[in-house]
Every structure is written in structure tokens, then in C-alpha cells.
Amino acid sequence: MTPGAKTLLARVGVLALGAAIWFCPVPEGLTPPAWHLFAIFAATIASVIVGAFPILTASVLALGISVLSGVLTPAKAYAGFSNGTILLIVVAFLVARAIVKCGLGQRLGHLVVSLFGRSTLGLGYSIFLLDAVIAPAFPSDTARSGVLYPLALSLAEGGGSKADEATRKKMGAYLMFCAMATLSLSSALWLTAMAGNPLGLEIGRTVGFKGSFGSWLLASSVPTLCALAVLPLLLYKIFPPEVKKTPEAPAAARKALAAMGPLSVEERIVAATFVVMVLLWALAGTLKIDLTAVAFAGLGVLLASGALTLKDIGQQGDVLATFMWFAILYTLSGQLNALGFMGFLGQRLGGALGGLPWLAAYVILVLAYVVLHYLFVSQTAHVLALFGVFLGVGAQLGVPVPVLGFALLFSTCYFSTITPQASSANVLVVGSGYLTQGELYRLGTITTVFNVLVLLIVGTPWLLLVAR
Amino acid sequence: MRLRPALRGVLLASAASLLGLRAGAGQPAAEGWRPFTATWTLSGQRSVLATEGERPASIVSLSGPLTITGGEGLGRGFLGQVIGFDDGAVLLVGRAVFSDEHGDRIFCTLKAESIGTGRRAAATVTGGTGRYAGLEGSFSFAWQYVVDTDGGEVTGRAMNIEGRTRQGPSAKGGGNP
Numbered sequence: 096m097t098p099g100a101k102t103l104l105a106r107v108g109v110l111a112l113g114a115a116i117w118f119c120p121v122p123e124g125l126t127p128p129a130w131h132l133f134a135i136f137a138a139t140i141a142s143v144i145v146g147a148f149p150i151l152t153a154s155v156l157a158l159g160i161s162v163l164s165g166v167l168t169p170a171k172a173y174a175g176f177s178n179g180t181i182l183l184i185v186v187a188f189l190v191a192r193a194i195v196k197c198g199l200g201q202r203l204g205h206l207v208v209s210l211f212g213r214s215t216l217g218l219g220y221s222i223f224l225l226d227a228v229i230a231p232a233f234p235s236d237t238a239r240s241g242v243l244y245p246l247a248l249s250l251a252e253g254g255g256s257k258a259d260e261a262t263r264k265k266m267g268a269y270l271m272f273c274a275m276a277t278l279s280l281s282s283a284l285w286l287t288a289m290a291g292n293p294l295g296l297e298i299g300r301t302v303g304f305k306g307s308f309g310s311w312l313l314a315s316s317v318p319t320l321c322a323l324a325v326l327p328l329l330l331y332k333i334f335p336p337e338v339k340k341t342p343e344a345p346a347a348a349r350k351a352l353a354a355m356g357p358l359s360v361e362e363r364i365v366a367a368t369f370v371v372m373v374l375l376w377a378l379a380g381t382l383k384i385d386l387t388a389v390a391f392a393g394l395g396v397l398l399a400s401g402a403l404t405l406k407d408i409g410q411q412g413d414v415l416a417t418f419m420w421f422a423i424l425y426t427l428s429g430q431l432n433a434l435g436f437m438g439f440l441g442q443r444l445g446g447a448l449g450g451l452p453w454l455a456a457y458v459i460l461v462l463a464y465v466v467l468h469y470l471f472v473s474q475t476a477h478v479l480a481l482f483g484v485f486l487g488v489g490a491q492l493g494v495p496v497p498v499l500g501f502a503l504l505f506s507t508c509y510f511s512t513i514t515p516q517a518s519s520a521n522v523l524v525v526g527s528g529y530l531t532q533g534e535l536y537r538l539g540t541i542t543t544v545f546n547v548l549v550l551l552i553v554g555t556p557w558l559l560l561v562a563r
Numbered sequence: 564m565r566l567r568p569a570l571r572g573v574l575l576a577s578a579a580s581l582l583g584l585r586a587g588a589g590q591p592a593a594e595g596w597r598p599f600t601a602t603w604t605l606s607g608q609r610s611v612l613a614t615e616g617e618r619p620a621s622i623v624s625l626s627g628p629l630t631i632t633g634g635e636g637l638g639r640g641f642l643g644q645v646i647g648f649d650d651g652a653v654l655l656v657g658r659a660v661f662s663d664e665h666g667d668r669i670f671c672t673l674k675a676e677s678i679g680t681g682r683r684a685a686a687t688v689t690g691g692t693g694r695y696a697g698l699e700g701s702f703s704f705a706w707q708y709v710v711d712t713d714g715g716e717v718t719g720r721a722m723n724i725e726g727r728t729r730q731g732p733s734a735k736g737g738g739n740p
Contacts, residue, residue: 121664124628124640130664179714294710298718301680301708435628435642438604442630442640479718483708484604487722 105147113138124443129434131166136427140469140514144536150515151416154423167430175426179387180237180473181418184522186390187241188414191248191523193403194369197361200249205355207250208341208348215266215336218250219273219327223280227323230281230288232377236474236511236520238386239288240278242373244523247274251529253348254338258528268529269336273327275524276512276542280326282474282520283508284319286311291478295504298483302490304500314501314562318554322509322546329545334538364400368393417526421472424516428472437480440467445488453493458551460485460494461502465547468510474518478507497562502550509546512539595729596700599634603627603643603704606718609711620651623678623717629661629724636728638663649677659686667693678719680708688728702726 096104116134121127139157142148148156161167175181194200211221226243233239251257251267258267282289286296286308296306306314358366372393379386397403431437444463448456464485471477482503489499511518515525515535525535607625614620629643640663647657655675662668669691675684688700702724709719 123638123664124630125664126642126662127664127666129642290712294712297710298708298720432606433626435626438628439630439640442602442604442628446630446632475712479606479710479712479716480604483718483720487707487720 102147105145106142109138109142109145109147112141122439125436125439126434128166129431129436129439131164132161132427132431132434133436135161135164135166136431136470139424139427143532146533150424150532151420154420157427158423161427167426171430172426175422175424175429176418178422178425179385180519181422181425183235183237183241183387183390184421184519185414185418186387186394187237187244187523188417188526189394189403189408189411190241190369190372190390190397191245192407192411193365193397194245195248195252196407197365197402198355198359199362199365199369200245201253202352202355202358202362203246204249204253205348205352207246208253209345209352212344212348213342214340215254215269215338216327216331218266218270219331222247222270222273223277223323223327226274226277226281227284231285232287234287234290234380235376235386236278236282236289236518237522238376238379239281240274240520240523241376241390243274243277244527247271247524248527254341254344256338256529263529264336265338266336268534269330269334271524271527271529272330272334272534272538275521276326276330276538278518278520279509279511279542279546280319280323282511283505284312284315284323289474289508291475291507292504294475295478295482295500295507298478299486299496299500299504301483302486302496304486304496306497306501310562311501314558315505317557318505318550321553322549325549326542326545330538330542333541334534361400361402365397365402368396368400368402413526413528417522421516421519421522425472425519428470429476431470432476432480437467437470437477438484440470441481441484441488445484445491448488448492451492453489453495456489456492457494457499457502457555460489460499461506461547461551464503465506465510465513465543468513468517472516472519474507474511478504482507495559495563498555498558501558501562502554505550505554506547509550510543513543514539596727597634597636597729598725598727599637599702600632601629601640601702601724601726602632603629603721603724604718605643605645605720606716607645608715609717610715614651616652618651618677621649621678623647623649623655623657625717625719641669645673647673647675647678651677653677655684665693667691667695669695669698678706678709678717680706682706682709684721686726697731698728699731700726700728 113134117131121130135157139153142153143150162169162172207221211217247270251270254266256262256265256267286292372389375389486500490496605625605627609621609623611619611621624646626644630640631637641661643661645657645659647655649655655678657673659671659673660668670689671686673686676682683705685703688698691698704721704724707720707722711717
């Protein structure tokens with residue numbers, strides 16, 4: 096079959112899937128708009144998975160159909176375009192470009208390579224370790240991705256790996272996915288590393304699930320550190336970079352650093368701006384300031400100083416595409432939740448588990464909770480919609496509440512790569528151009544399966560020991 | 564032998580029950596009340612306005628699935644939507660609408676303590692459309708949890724909702740719109 100025929104077949108299949116769901120009788124307990132929006136959303140996600148349409152095309156079509164069919168009002172359908180988190184991603188893209196353009200990124204890359212650069216695997220581990228160390232200070236994994244992305248980009252470009260078909264796999268594609276996968280673990284390691292973690296504890300308190308910074312770290316340490324020790328190597332094996340060994344790279348990097356001399360004025364401006372941004376992101380909760388406003392202020396300083404020009408921004412066409420598809424999927428998923436679809440699924444599933452032994456119920460609840468993230472575009476929204484429902488069901492079935500509570504909240508972090516749109520923290524990497532949609536889905540699924548297996552096999556006995 | 568009044572009452576009630584003479588048992592159609600239990604998970608937005616007290620006044624707009632867990636006459640579940648005004652001190656008043664898979668709806672008024680974990684609420688069914696035309700009844704619940712997030716989003720869950728409904732006199736002889 097020719098590629099053209101394959102694509103046509105995929106498009107027909109996706110259209111048939113959407114139509115079949117749309118015209119099925121609405122399940123009892125749902126409303127027609129919720130069911131029809133599910134049909135549109137399922138067809139959209141399926142079309143990206145089977146390669147019927149690129150993600151932007153699928154999203155734009157879905158938005159048009161949702162409004163023209165009357166499933167969503169225009170006001171609701173376009174709400175994602177003013178969402179603060181999505182705007183933060185857009186601005187972080189532009190700030191990262193400034194870091195690379197002025198040479199600061201290259202300098203940063205040389206510094207990391209001089210320390211860890213004997214192999215690409217070493218660079219992968221350095222990204223994971225850096226993220227794990229800085230994570231407790233960042234309550235937003237999206238903001239943290241704004242720190243890791245320029246580093247991965249600089250390391251890739253420094254290694255001669257650009258976002259083009261000829262060189263992206265030298266090391267850039269591997270390092271970029273590391274910058275995405277690391278967030279799934281660092282967010283689970285610390286209570287304060289992801290916005291949904293403390294929200295989950297607040298919800299869980301009502302059914303006797305309590306946690307603190309210390310008890311969270313104790314509970315998460317064994318499964319998360321085990322996964323952290325293996326995941327960079329696993330990704331290296333299944334998605335090997337073309338450049339593996341670089342024994343001479345540390346010395347070359349030190350030499351290049353010396354040749355670069357002291358920081359230029361532009362580098363100093365960008366560095367100072369970025370450091371202040373990072374500090375404000377880290378202290379945003381304490382100072383009660385908005386993360387996106389910090390990003391906009393930083394971008395404003397970079398533009399005013401000339402470190403970034405309007406021409407630079409004009410060259411970032413991918414930013415607009417990323418902004419559009421993510422805002423649309425974010426909106427569709429949010430509306431699916433608002434129309435009661437997510438809660439409906441959770442409650443129906445809970446009702447079907449009656450009579451099972453607690454261990455079987457526990458495994459099914461965790462797995463179902465993870466799989467349902469295919470329908471979400473925000474981890475925090477997932478916690479708010481389903482965590483309380485699943486924890487309540489588990490408690491009724493005799494599952495130890497602290498064990499299930501921690502397992503579900505860790506899963507909320509572990510599944511962050513299950514789809515490219517599963518977390519706003521993925522979007523910078525997804526938009527980098529280093530990874531294809533197919534690679535993102537494949538690697539994301541493998542990472543999620545690995546993380547969840549570690550949680551179930553290693554984490555569950557540990558949780559039974561320390562979280563009862 | 565003289566029986567204590569309380570014991571005598573129990574025995575008489577038991578005997579009457581066995582004979583089908585318990586009050587109302589022989590006339591369920593006349594009364595027509597059907598009890599139900601449910602759970603309700605809600606999420607939405609809260610817009611706040613400062614007050615002189617500790618808590619702000621707010622307008623809440625919430626929606627989410629109401630799952631019927633027991634009883635009869637109401638199907639398996641609804642999408643429940645609420646709009647309410649919380650005065651920040653003692654009271655929330657509002658309206659709720661429950662829609663089923665056919666688009667048929669049940670309308671309610673809501674009176675509640677200020678929205679928050681553990682607080683109680685009560686609703687009165689004021690009517691409906693389609694198969695719920697002329698429905699009347701009431702239900703009450705306590706919030707298992709209510710969580711506010713930074714962006715004005717609010718999520719809550721009500722467990723152990725208990726209530727009853729019946730077709731009111733206005734529903735007699737049809738009335739589907």
C-alpha cells in the first residue's frame with residue numbers, strides 16, 4: 096500500500112470512529128453534548144495516533160466541528176487561547192531562543208559537557224539529576240520545563256544535532272525526550288514539585304489520607320529513585336542516539352569554554368534575566384505572583400534590551416502552531432470534564448469493581464486511572480476530576496487508603512508522557528522539532544508503562560511498609 | 564400481664580406490618596414518594612468579592628455527574644449544573660439543573676451553608692421537562708470535600724446524597740413539553 100493510500104485509509108477509519116461514537120445511543124447518565132464532544136475528542140486523538148492528520152490539523156478540525164455542530168459555544172471553545180499556562184509555554188519558547196541565540200546556551204552546554212560529556216548517556220543522566228535537584232523549589236513542572244529545555248537544546252546544538260532530519264538523532268532527539276521524561280519522575284519525588292500533588296493531599300484528607308513533605312518524600316523515594324536510575328538507560332537502549340561515546344568531548348568543551356572568554360554584555364543581560372525569572376518562578380507560591388506574568392516580564396526585558404528582536408520572534412513559526420494545537424486540546428479536554436464525562440467514567444468504573452479483593456481492585460484502579468489520562472490535557476485537572484472518586488471507591492473496597500492515595504498521586508506524575516499533550520510541561524519538547532509524533536507516542540507509552548510497573552512492583556510493597 | 568407502652572407499640576407495629584396495614588404501605592401510589600441515594604462530583608469556577616468578614620462572598624458555577632447509587636425512578640445518572648451565590652457568611656442560595664441522556668431536565672432550588680468541606684446543603688425539586696415534567700421532591704447532602712485552586716477553580720464531591728421524588732399533581736395526564 097502506498098503512503099498516500101495508507102493516510103487515506105487512516106482518515107476514513109478515524110472519521111468512521113467519530114461517526115460511530117456520535118450516533119451511538121447516549122449512555123445513561125451522560126448528556127448528548129458530553130457524548131458528542133467525546134466522539135470529536137476520541138477521533139482527534141485517534142487521528143494523531145494513527146497518523147491520519149498532524150496534531151495541529153486534527154485539533155483545528157476538531158475545534159471547528161465542535162462549534163459548528165453546536166456542541167460547544169464559541170466562548171467556551173476559544174477559552175484555551177487565554178489560558179495562563181499555555182501562554183507561559185509560548186513565552187518560555189521565546190526565552191529559550193534568546194538563551195541559545197546570545198551564546199549563553201552554548202556556554203551552558205559546554206559547562207555540562209565538561210562535567211558529564213564523556214557519553215550521550217552521561218548527558219541524559221545529567222538532565223535527570225539536575226531536574227531532580229531543582230524540582231522541590233518549582234511548584235510548576237511547566238516552569239521547570241522552561242529551565243530544562245534551553246539546556247537540552249544547547250547540548251543538542253552543541254553536539255551538532257539540530258532539529259532537522261539529517262542530524263536530529265545524533266543526540267538531540269534522545270536528550271530532548273530525556274528533558275520531557277525526567278519531569279514525570281521529579282514531579283513525583285517531591286510534594287512541592289507539581290501543582291497537583293498538594294491538591295491531591297487536600298482532597299485525600301477527607302477520607303483519612305494525610306501526608307507531609309517528609310512522608311511524601313519517604314513514600315516516593317524508593318519507586319521514583321529506582322525509576323530514575325534506570326529510565327535514562329532504558330531510553331538510551333530503545334531510542335539510541337547516533338553519537339554515543341564522546342571521550343574527548345569534556346576536554347574539547349573546556350577548551351571551547353576558555354576560547355569563549357568572559358560573558359558578553361548580551362549574555363549577561365540574558366543570564367541575569369533568566370536567573371531572576373527562575374528565582375521568581377521558584378518563589379511564586381510564597382510571593383503570590385503569577386508564573387506567566389514573570390515570563391512576560393522577562394520576555395519584555397529581553398525585547399527591550401535587544402537580546403531578542405521582533406525578527407527573532409517572527410522566525411519562531413512553530414510557536415504559533417504549538418500554541419494553537421495545545422490551546423484547542425486543552426479546551427476540548429476541559430469541556431469534556433465540565434460536561435461530566437470524566438467523572439461519569441470514574442464513577443461507573445468504581446461501581447463495577449464491587450466484590451473484588453482489595454489488591455485486584457488496587458491494581459485495576461491504578462491502571463484505569465493512568466489509561467484515562469488519554470482524555471486529559473492537564474495533570475492537575477486529572478487530579479481534581481478523578482482522584483477523589485478513585486480514592487473513595489478504593490476505600491470502600493478495602494484498599495489501604497494511604498497506599499492507594501500515594502499510588503494515584505505518583506501515577507499522576509508518572510503518566511505525564513503518555514501522550515504529547517498529557518502535560519503542559521511536554522509542550523516545549525514536542526514543539527522543538529526533534530521528535531516525530533510517532534516517536535513521542537511510542538516513547539511516551541514506554542516511559543509510562545515502565546514508571547507504572549516500577550510503582551506497582553517496587554512501589555506497592557514499599558508503600559505497604561511505610562504508608563500504612 | 565401488662566405490657567410496657569413502648570413494647571406494646573413495637574408489637575402492634577410489627578403485626579400491622581405483617582398484615583400490610585403499616586401507614587402508607589397500602590397506598591404507595593397515592594403518596595408516590597420514591598427515595599434515592601446518589602453521589603455528585605462537581606467542578607467549576609468561583610468569582611469572589613471581599614466582605615468585611617473573613618470569607619469573601621462568591622458566585623459559584625459548577626457542573627459534574629450525579630450518579631444514582633440507589634432507589635428508583637430517576638435513571639442511572641445526570642449531568643448536574645449549579646449556579647449559586649455564597650454570601651461568605653452563612654448562606655448559599657442557587658439553582659440546579661439535572662440533565663439526562665435524552666436532554667430531559669429536573670429543576671431545583673438550592674439552599675445551603677456557605678460552600679466548603681463538611682458543610683450541608685438541601686435542594687427542593689421544583690419541576691422538570693420530558694419524563695420529569697411535574698416532578699417534585701427534595702434531597703440533601705454534605706460536601707465530602709471542596710478544594711479551591713489558584714485560578715478560581717473549585718472542585719467538590721458530595722457523597723451520601725439522600726432524597727425522594729414523586730410525580731406531582733401537575734404531571735397527571737401527561738405534560739411533556
